[in-house]
Every structure is written in C-alpha cells, then in structure tokens.
Amino acid sequence: MTLTVVPPEPASPEPPPPAPAPPLGAEPAAVELDYLRAEPGIRSWLTTTDHKRIALMFLVAVTLALILGGTFAMILRTKLLTPGPALMSPMTYNRMFTLHGVVMVFMFMIPAIPAVFGNFCLPMMLGAKDLAFPRINLASFYVYCTGAALTLWGMVHGGADTGWTFYAPYSTVSPTDVAPVAFGVFVLGVSSIMTGLNFIATTHMLRTRGLRWHDMPIFVWAIYATSVIQVIATPVLGLAVTLVALDHALHMGIFDPALGGDPVLFEHLFWFYSHPAVYIMILPAMGVISEIVPTFSKKHQSSYRALAYSSLGIAFIGFLTWGHHLFVAGISQFDAGVFGLLSMFVAIFSAIKVFTWISTLYRGSITFNTPMLYFFAFVYLFAFGGMTGIAVATTSLDVPWHDTYFVVAHFHFIMIGGTLTAFLGAIHYWFPKMFGRMYPERWGLVSAFLVFAGFNLTFVPQFLLGNAGMPRRYYSYPVRFHILNVASSLGAYLLATALILTLAYLLISLRWGARAPANPWGSRGFEWRSPSPPPVHNFVTPLDPTRGPYAYDEPPPDEVPPVST
C-alpha cells in the first residue's frame, strides 16, 4: 500500500523448491484433478456447484447473448447504410433496436464480468474453496436462462418496440408483446440479485485466514461495490418493468395520464436502477483493468486505497444522479438542478481511477500483451465516453443532445469502450488460468487493435451525427447524414470482424493452444498461485495472503506444485 518501492526484505525466506514433497500424513499420490476434468459428463456440469464451472457456463451464455445482440446491431447498421426504406419495415426496425438493447444490456453487459470473471476469480482471490452459497449460484444461472428464454420467446412471439427503456406511457399501449419481454427482464434481475448477494456474503465471510479487507485484490473491491448496487437497485427495476407489464396486460393505468398518472414517475423508477446499472457494467470492468495494469507493468498499484474506495464512492454517487436522464422529460427545474449538480461528482471518482492507473504505469516495466492493449483502449474510450457523459449531464447541453446519436455514441463509448474492452481484456488475461491454454499473442494484439479501430470508426461518426441533430431510433434520415452513417456501418463491420476473429482463435486455442504455466504473466495475484487450470477446490496448498497480490518488489510465487496431466 506504499507508493515507493520497498527493497526486498533480507529476511524473506527463499522460495521453496518447485515441487515440494507432499506433507507428511497427506495421502500419497492423491494429486487433485483440475476442475475441468474432475468429473466428466454433461450431467455433472449442469448440476455442478463449482463456481468455476458455473462461471464457464455463464461465459457460454453471455457470449451467445453477445453474438445475438451483435447480430441485431449488424442488421441495424446495414439498414442504416440507406437513408430511406430498406431491408425491413419500420416496425421490424423498432423491434430490432429494442431487442439489441435488451439483449446487450440485461443479458450481456450486466452479467458479463461479475457472473463470469467475478464468479471464477472472487473465491480464488479470497483463498476460498467456493462461494458462500454454491446452490444459489447454480440457481442464478438457471434463473438467468429462464429470464433469457422468456425474453427471447417474447421477441419471437411479437417483439417489443419500446426501446430497452420501456418508457411509459407508450410501453403500456404498444401493439407489440411488451409483457413477456418486460417480465423476462424482471427474471434476469432476480439472477443478478442472487449473484450480488452471494458475492457480498462471500467477501464478508470467506476470506482466508489472515486476509484483511485492505489486502484483498482490487477486483474484489470492484465486484463488492457492484454487488451492493445489484442488490439495492435491481428490485426497483423489477418493480418498474412489472408495473409496465401489468399495465400493458391489464391496464392498471398507474402511469397513464388519462387516469391522472404521471409517466415521468416510471422514468424515475427506471433510472433509479438503470443509472446505477451503468456502474454495474463499468465497475467490474474497472476492477479487471486494476488487475491488468499492475501485472503488465510489474508494479504495485500506485494507490491501493484510492482504487478500493473510489469503487465504493462510484457505487454510492451512482445512486444520486438518476435524474439527469429526465431533464427533458418534464421533471421540475429544481430537481433537474439538483441532479445536474450531483452528476458532476461521479467524474471525481472515475478520474481518481484513471489517474491511479496511469501513475501505476509510471516507471513500471511494461509489456504489451493483449490485455494491456485492451487497457490502453479502455482508458482512451472510457475517458472520452465519461467526459461526454459529464457534458450531457449538464442541463443546458442535454437539451439539444438528448435523444440524438450523441447520446447513443456516448453510452456506447462507456458500454462497449468500457465494458466490452475490459471483458475482452479479462478473457485474454484469465484465459490461461481458466482453460490451461495460451491464446496466440500475435492474433490477440492484431484483433485488439482492430476492435479499437472498428469501435472508433463506428461511434465517432455517431457523435458527429448527434451533434448535427440526427435523432436516435429513427428508421430513416436525411441524405446529408448519409456519409457519416456509411462510415459508422463500415466501422461496425470491422468491429464485428475483429470480434469474430477473437472468438475463432480463442476457440481454437481451447484445444490447440500451448499449455499454460500456472503463472504465465508473472503476476503476484492470488489466483495465479494455483495451477492452470485450478483444482476443484482452487488451491493445492492453502493461500498464504501474507505476500500481497501486488507485491512486485518480491520474487514471483512460482512455487506452484504441478497438477497431474
């Protein structure tokens, strides 16, 4: 936790020999199989309570969601190559952007990092053998699948054309099938709450002997802060979408102006969740980045506490800003002023994080592996997206920009530029640990560059379009916006190509990748002190937290005993 590099303590014991003899009394030759092969068979996977296997099942699920949502995006961008009608009817277009949003937000973005990498890494980073409630963890996966199935059924059955925001009063009278989609979102929320609850209890109660709060890896702090948001905010969303579904199905009229109701109240409830939800998406991403940066610059976090507490700070302040989505919806000037002011504070904690990462690099020994490249992409995109966010949270600027492509570009900078790049960084960073194989570094670097280029080509034109006044969610547009739309669509194709390339080489590496050592990055992180892939109960020898996860002034803990192959 100090800023300066402390010289290695002379008293520190020599690392033990690479393959220590099994301790006396241990069963001879009882080398544990890794978690992937311990119990073969589909059945043992589907009923597993092992957090690592559940993480992999979530990885498959969210990847499918990403492919689905991405396919919708490609179709939308293809339509937008033409200013006038093309490819599909306006109604289909409306359904498609709704489904793109719903799938990407609730089925990919929200669970992506917590349910996959949080699930996999959190117990390992605490030296625990599993999460606090393994059966709830498994249940959360099936609840997720149920919610996803409901939503998808709603899509096939009639779709919803409300946008992922389900704004009343339109959503309560839309001719499309809003109710199952909304209810699916509710069920997905339940899964999210279960995940958060599990992580909170685990962090409190299952830290290994001697691991204090301020010794935990930063990723754990980030996931913990995320879990608090999930547990507190998600029920309010669940209620809001349920009210819309009830209203749509039974005409309850709670948001219906004809019955004296106020649609703005729906927006209040919706954004009380959905603004913090942005932090459900970005906080775990920041946690990933906070692990990648010290590993690839071989240096202690330049301020541990700044990173740890700013996560909690963001989680808290994130709850105080929801009103900035409602500036032009008809909220009072007083409330708009209050929320506009409070929104400025979010930037403080985000900036603390960005500056801490950057200063961690200073005088570090930096290696440009793929995760590190994603970190650079992340910093640029997050800073850009964050600053434009501050701009649109200013009441006067929000008025012309609201509901234009400027907003679309802004939140894609945060969500794709932030969450997706961190997700990709995380999958490359932990791939050796999860699967025991290396991915091809050269392909990784190339695709990371292509993702960055494709992303910018897609969304920088959208900033310009929004600034020029092109509204979001419109089927057609004036010809003067044509060039920028074409550029954006081409960028989207490039981004999709890069993602497909990434998926392809990762899938190939699963089988043909080089075998990964326990700690290919020379990281000091706790999860790297176990074999790759880890045994069922995570560690061969119990984790010793006295050497911290960022102790780069000490030699790497490469004394990991091998696992039978």
Next chain:
Amino acid sequence: MTAPARVPAVQIQYDSLERQHVTARLGMWVFLSSESLLFAGLLALYAAYRLAYPVEFHAASTHANLVIGTVNTYILLTSSLTMALAIHATRRGRRRDTVLLLVATMAMGLTFDVLKAVEYAEHLAEGIAPGGYYTYEGLAAHGAVLYVTLYYLLTGLHALHVTGGLVMLAWLTVRAHRGDFTPGSHIALELGGLYWHLVDLVWIFLWPLLYLIG
C-alpha cells in the same frame, strides 16, 4: 437459503458449521434489504401521488375497510410473536412447542390472507377496482383511482409475500416435526423467522399509510 440437510453438514468452503450459519444469516439480511427495495418503488409512487392528490387520497382512504385492516394488523403483530417464540422453543429443545407455535403462526397468516380476500371481494363488488376497471361512482376523481390502484398493488405485493411465507412456514413445520432442528442448529428456522418478521414490518407501514391517513 442453503439450509443443511437433516444432518447438518459443513459445506466444503466453511471451516465450521457456526461460520456457515453466520454467513447464512448475513445472506438473509442482504436478501431482506433487497426485498425492502422492491416495496420502495411502490412507496415512492404512493408518496408522489399522495403529494399530488392529497384531498382525493384522503377521501379514498376513508373508504378503506378500517376494521379488517386493523384486525389484520393485530393478527400479523401477534404472528410475529408466535414466530419468535417458536424459535425460542427450539433453542430450549421443545420440539412440540415449536410445532404448535409454527402452526399458530400459519393459522394467523392464513387468516390474514382470508380477511384480505374478503376485503378485496367487498371492494370489487362496489366497482373499486384498479386502474381502467374502476367503476365506483362515489369517488371518481383521478387521485382516488390512483389511490385504489396503489392500494391493490401494495397490499397485493404484501399478500404475495404473506402467501410465500405461508408456504415456507409449512415446510419449516414439517421439518420441525421431523426433528431437523436442534437447539444448536436451526438456521433454516431462524431465517424463516427473519422473513416472516419482514412481512410484518412492511405491514406496519402499509396500515397507517393506506387506512389511517387523516
């Protein structure tokens, strides 16, 4: 929650049964916190509409069935007592008392639901129905309709929780009868108790807000 099987077993990730129970308790509190936020949204709608339509809300609330509401309040408060006493009896190792007290708690929960249904039926017969189905002539203003809709949503969500609690209580009663709970290990019963008290807690606020606002 992840209640242990009949013979309490320590799960692999815990070093003791005690720690497992402490963790379950914490998990339950996190769940209860999450659960109260579910009601928060409806309470916020109530607050907003009450502020917008104070006169109509007052008029509509005087039409609520105060007798049933009040009797239900006493019933739920008392059921919280029997629930607490049931856990107390388990701690003293009195299995028979535990079962009896749990059955009493269930009986009261059931009575609450039945009275609620009677109240709903009465209102519906008058045409006091939520939203677009509202046909009562006596109070036709928008604020009154919103009050009624919120009344149904709030009490309906609460009644759902009571009903869920009844299912849980039935399961706990079976387990108590079977002898699953010992003075030292009865975490499922304890967590069930916490849930039941939360249901009570919600009603403590719904009762004055819906029946007594003067």
Next chain:
Amino acid sequence: MARPNDELSDDELSSDEHAPGALGYVLVWLALIVLATLTLFASRAVTGGWGLVVALAIAGAKALLVLAFFMHLAGGRPVHRLTFAAAMAFLVLLILGILADVGTRSIASSYVDDMGGRP
C-alpha cells in the same frame, strides 16, 4: 470492517446470547399492540399533515421494536444493522429524489387540467 475474518467472536458466532427470552418477546409484543392502538386513536385526534407525521413516527417505533428484538438486530452483528440501514437509506433516497421533483411541479395540472381530474 478491517479485520481478519478469523476473529469472529463467540458472540457473533451464536445469535442465541442476545435473544430476549420468552418474557422479553411477550413484552415487545405488548408494546407493539399498545403502539398500534395508539396509532388508531392518534389518527382520529391528529389530522392533516401532522397526522401523517405522528402515524409514521409510531410506525417507525414499531418497526424498530420488531427489528431490534424479534429480528435480533440489537444484539446481532453490526454488519446486519449496516446492511439494513443502507437499504433504508436508499429507500428514503428514492422517495426524496422523486418528491423533490413532484413537489416542485404539478402532476395534476400538467396532464389532467383539461380532463377534469380535480374535484
């Protein structure tokens, strides 16, 4: 917060020590019944804005009794109190954020003036 988890005290490991006992539970119940009855009378005696304040104050007192004794927050682990208090704080925050909006504009006039919503 910042302490190793192996330092769970015996008190924390067992909630039994803080249970009020049968008599204690009955006394709490009596207090709840008295307070409920009090609310009933207060709602007749005090009307208007203060009626709401009184009703909510009594409800708050009852809630505290239930939380502290029936739910063992009084003697339980501090983290339970912290968890629930945080949830309550966000609940209040949601209500205040919405009231700050609704209280400074008029729902009724913006939507329903022409529909004859007000009596």
